[in-house]
Amino acid sequence: MKAVTVIPLVKDSLALRDMPKPSPKRGQVLLGPIEVGVCGTDKDIIEGRYGAPPPGEEYLILGHEAVAEVIELGDGVDNVGVGDIVVPTVRRPTTCTLPITELDYCPRGTYAEHGIWYLHGFAAEFAVTDSQYLVKVPKEPSMLPYSRSH
Numbered sequence: 008m009k010a011v012t013v014i015p016l017v018k019d020s021l022a023l024r025d026m027p028k029p030s031p032k033r034g035q036v037l038l039g040p041i042e043v044g045v046c047g048t049d050k051d052i053i054e055g056r057y058g059a060p061p062p063g064e065e066y067l068i069l070g071h072e073a074v075a076e077v078i079e080l081g082d083g084v085d086n087v088g089v090g091d092i093v094v095p096t097v098r099r100p101t102t103c104t105l106p107i108t109e110l111d112y113c114p115r116g117t118y119a120e121h122g123i124w125y126l127h128g129f130a131a132e133f134a135v136t137d138s139q140y141l142v143k144v145p146k147e148p149s150m151l152p153y154s155r156s157h
């Protein structure tokens with residue numbers, strides 16, 4: 008699949024690369040990103056200021072702000088269905104023990120973040136994430152900023 012990648016901490020390593028299509032594990036979903044935001048954090052990552060790839064990998068797929076369609080469910084997923092439109096939140100606790108609604112307060116080093124620290128982001132044809140961190144949004148195209156036809 009095509010993905011927007013960087014080599015973290017390497018300035019101007021931004022490139023569209025072919026990356027393996029991910030598969031959802033238990034509790035995860037396969038997403039088809041529809042729209043991906045670009046912000047100052049992405050600029051900092053592209054300029055090599057910070058970011059980290061998933062363990063054992065060289066590249067990091069960018070994109071931490073997205074709207075996506077649920078394409079496939081991993082085993083045990085029952086909170087969303089195929090075809091749902093969702094916003095995946097960015098942060099996943101690693102050692103942080105705060106409740107799911109308070110993850111923004113986790114101390115640095117106790118979490119991973121899609122597209123920033125240790126987890127691939129959503130600027131790709133496909134992405135996987137844990138289903139419990141998805142926020143469902145309305146399916147009506149008028150509720151989305153742009154349709155897939157753009």
Ligand SMILES: [Zn+2]
Pocket residue numbers: 045046047048049071072
């Ligand atoms: Zn951002």
